[in-house]
Amino acid sequence: MTGSTRPTRRLSAAAGMLLALSVLAPAQAAPSGKADQGDAGKGEADKSSKENDKKEVDTEHLFGFTEGADAGEKGEQEAVIDTVTRIGKRRDGPGPSTYRVLDTRFAYQFNPIDKLSIELSAFGTLRRQRNIVDLDDKSYGTFDGVSMEVKYQFLKGSKEQPLGLALEVRPRFTRVLPVEGNGADIFDIESLLQLDVQVVPDKLWYGSNISFEPAAGRQRGGGPGYRSSTFLWSNALVGRVGENTYLGPEIRYLRGYEGTFLNRLESEALTVGPALHHRFTEKIWLTVAYAGQVWGRDTDSSLAGRALGLNQFERHNLRVKFGMEF
Template sequence: MRVHVIAMGAAACLSFWQGGAARAEDASSWRELETKYIFGFTTGSGIGIEGEKEFTIDTIGRFGKRDGHYTATETKYEFEFTPSQFVQIEFGALGATHNIRGMTDLDDRNQVAFAGGFAEFRYLAIERTSNNPLSVTLAFEPNVRLIDETSGEHVHNYEFETAVNADLELMKNRLYAGFNLLYEPEYTQTLFGDTVREATVGGSAALSVRVLSNVVLGGEVWYLRHYDAVDLSAFTGDAVLLGPSLYIRFTPKMFMTAAWNAQVWGREIGNPVSLNLSEFQRQRARLKFAWEF
């Protein structure tokens, strides 16, 4: 977490120095912003320009459980391209790290591993226009994992994330609101032959303001529910996560997104303790770098 905080602070200082001239500019003169990356963990509706390609390194870290020490990360090494103005395709590899010590129900582990692969298909269903500030994209992301996200154990995991990504331009080139709806069923087979079926559903709301032509600050809130069945028939608990976000465009072809969320409320069915640290984590952080070409 300290490394992430230092990196975010250094990048912000650099960006403010680079964007100093933008303070005197009128927001109406700024180039249009692609909203996909400006909300943190919430994904905006933007899909880029037709023919555009992009390489991204996107790391999500999860920190803290009920006891012991828990740190886990998953990194996407992603290639993205936009074959038409309404379709975006992404695919790539997954890498994972786990550092677990002294935790109930989880084995001690310190490892770095190749974790699997993924693809994502996005379709722009409603396009923003001068008369319509709303934009909506439908997304489907299948994942195949060889390493369990939580425990770090070797598994065969199949996840099928389906999402609605929407955003509103509240003030031209300046203020944006983002909204996500999520349904994420999973099927996991362990090395011992056990089969686990589960699902996560939820939604988010985010607000981001463009403080400079190349800097966007924001905040978001997530509500997530976990089920021990893909048909949502076995509810096990829920949680609310809240935190800030930062987007910086260093050059016309290179940018960074950073975000941090903390669990501020949660419950586990059948357990009176505060927070839900069985299905979710105390904190999570995101750091993404992208290069367009």
Template structure:
């Protein structure tokens, strides 16, 4: 898919060329190295859907509202709160649930170490921490704390026309069940590649490929499962102050530990989608 996007980008008319990229928000499940200019303030609404597990009916929606601030050069802070909606029926190992509830809060720090204007590529380190009262997968009442560390790289592969990004991530999570006192730890590591190309000065299209591995234990003690997600992404600059990003991803390959199945629908979903709306104020 990414090769096809690059081929399309190479033959686009010169009219598609415009100013350089701002990669902060053009990707869906990934991030770029840009963090915004000092003094910028943005409101962002991010809706993520996850669909289909190993049997039964599984639908999960997460609605996150975020405030993004850039208080210093190359440094961005994001504060967020989220709500979850679930429709789970007949999924092995899951209780049947149909509910909506406030889920939790999050804070995200990003620092750009390298900018594309002065280095061969951009590089940013992002550290996000969240606290949830509803489990993101099962919708059970929990006390969950997670951290996601991402190192993001990007580079314009065709100046002013096509940009590629690489993300490397590590996401440990600690969960406790209030009713029983039981506790568990797990971690997800991933590598993702994305490519976006301008088809108009205010429209970009492309795709993302993500490879994820989930482990029991935050020290990557035992592999639980792995999955490869592939899908398209589109970015629209709606106006000078507003933007919209839409992405959809399907599990093209996966394997649960101890299983010969072609997909891992226990640790991951069959399909994932995300819609992000942003307003600069």
């Protein structure tokens, strides 16, 4: 009797163990499944967080000749090489005529606090002019002074608040008259109001500048005194055409005056052209812009009826600006 019951007991014990295992297995699998779901949920949350924390587009160099309102954050630094080529003036009589000036700026920018940038610049110029109305023939290259740019950003544009607004002041000492090319000691200070708007978040931006720049000094060698001033209103609209590439039109209206406080109008001009901005990496970028004069006039009575405002401005302007942040 005893011998006959041992197999039964063993079978019963084995069946009990299998039943227990079958009950425990789903219970153990359930926490594992929850953990997997938790990891997946965490991954989605991290991805969403990264998308939300994605850095806003820096508008400072986005618009070509027009400057964006962004000023950067505390501790940021930047090195810039900025070249503007000015081409074309009114011919003085028959024969070949040339007016070509390359103004290059080497700049270092840093941010001592959030929304405040300070930029120190040194300038060089290459010039060739021949057979131009009221200008002497010249061909040379030289050091052309220094400047400091101080910029404060009042509003930072974002998807939630699309308006950016900043004010920049640019005192500069220059050694060459910008149009004539004669040696001089000139001090000017440009005040620049900068505005930009995200028209379509992450896709389309509008930038606008209003500038007033008085200048005063004297030509070297006992030459006459120099007094002038310039008013500028520029506008640009650029869109994202690639992951890190931005392109759009730019239009500028300029007025050049004799006298430091917009005393007597000498020239006015309207320029139009494209602006391109590309980021090779998060820290390295390039901006290229062209501005061609499409309308203008000079107030000099001897130039009445002549097209364009070439007394103070050029036919063509090309800007190439390369920068590295660190």
